[in-house]
Amino acid sequence: MTDREAKFSDHALEAWLSQQQPDLLDSVIDVEAGLREILLQSRHDAMVDSLDAVIDVEAGLAAVLPPAPGPATDGHRATRSARQRREFLSVERLLMSVSPHRRIALRGHPEVLLGYEALEGLRKIEHYMRESFQCAGQLGDLLTSHHAIDFDLALSLSLKFEHTIQITREYCSEICAFVRKSIAYELLCAVRDVQTFATNLSRSVAQASEYAHACDTARKRNKRLRTGEGTRARQVSRELAYHFDQALAKTRRLTEDLPSIMLRGEGGVQSFAIACVQRVRRTLAREIGHHRFPTLSLEEFREFLDNFTMSDLRDAALEGIDLGGVRWSVHQTLWPEAVEVDDLKARSDETFPGSGIYVIRSGTAMVRDFAGLL
Structure with a gap:
């Protein structure tokens, strides 16, 4: 082979390799599969090494929430998601957005x-x-x-x-x-x-x-x-x-x-x-008319159904509603006229002495007019 032929062959081989390199890499190296294996092994090792860890139900429940929006690829979607998050930024805002009458009625659903x-x-x-x-x-x-x-x-x-x-x-x-x-x-x-x-x-x-x-x-x-x-x-x-x-x-x-x-x-x-x-959230969303009702933890769910410390219940229909566990305030909760507050206090437990916040004990009756109230 002449020097010219050798030089031409080297250039041709180099050009061919440059052209074929991406295809060769794609066919030989599955980057996504590699990443999956690394992540899977990493997760497995972490779980095996922490057998004494607790079950984090909240972490599992987080899986039902919508994912956070990506970087400004869709400005409208990001703005809408941010607005939805602000709608129920806290359980306190959720309590304010749903009337006490609606919440007390849900206790009978x-x-x-x-x-x-x-x-x-x-x-x-x-x-x-x-x-x-x-x-x-x-x-x-x-x-x-x-x-x-x-x-x-x-x-x-x-x-x-x-x-x-x-x-x-x-x-x-x-x-x-x-x-x-x-x-x-x-x-x-x-x-x-x-x-x-x-x-x-x-x-x-x-x-x-x-x-x-x-x-x-x-x-x-x-x-x-x-x-x-x-x-x-x-x-x-x-x-x-x-x-x-x-x-x-x-x-x-x-x-x-x-x-x-x-x-x-x-x-x-x-x-x-x-x-x-998910089922609880769908039920609450349907009953109160909020289609994007948030996913609640057990504590937040209790807060939503039990906290009436600042509620006006004077016109609420309490017949047939189980009030066991309801938290109420001597100073701020307003009850229907038929409810004797002193009797109600006797059938409740104060959260701590002098707080004025009480929790109604399960299995107690409040007033004669409300048959099967508790």
């Missing part, structure tokens, strides 16, 4: 009452799932430790883990009717799987604990035997040690699955929480 009960149940589920996560984290650390295992503590933690998950499942069964069947089924299956796992782990820990104590007893007994008397005893000790190793290995294999099984339970609770709050 069947779907609102079901939603309230479901959110209350969800809070209990969150509490017991939090305890389960804490037990699971401590148990995992204990059983995977390279030091001597305190099997009495391990057994106590595993039994508590099993117990808290059982209570969680009971609460789940009570409130699942509030959401559509597919979401309820997903929650029940997830919690059932965690409970089954917790039971298996508890049994495995109990078995390992029994063998550990048997081995310890055998070692102490062997030390007291004279030379020549311990042949059979040493054989029994070896057998016990073998069974203990097998039981411990099984327990540790189960422990490896703790992170994934707890994440499954958490996912079921999060899905239920989102569906539950």
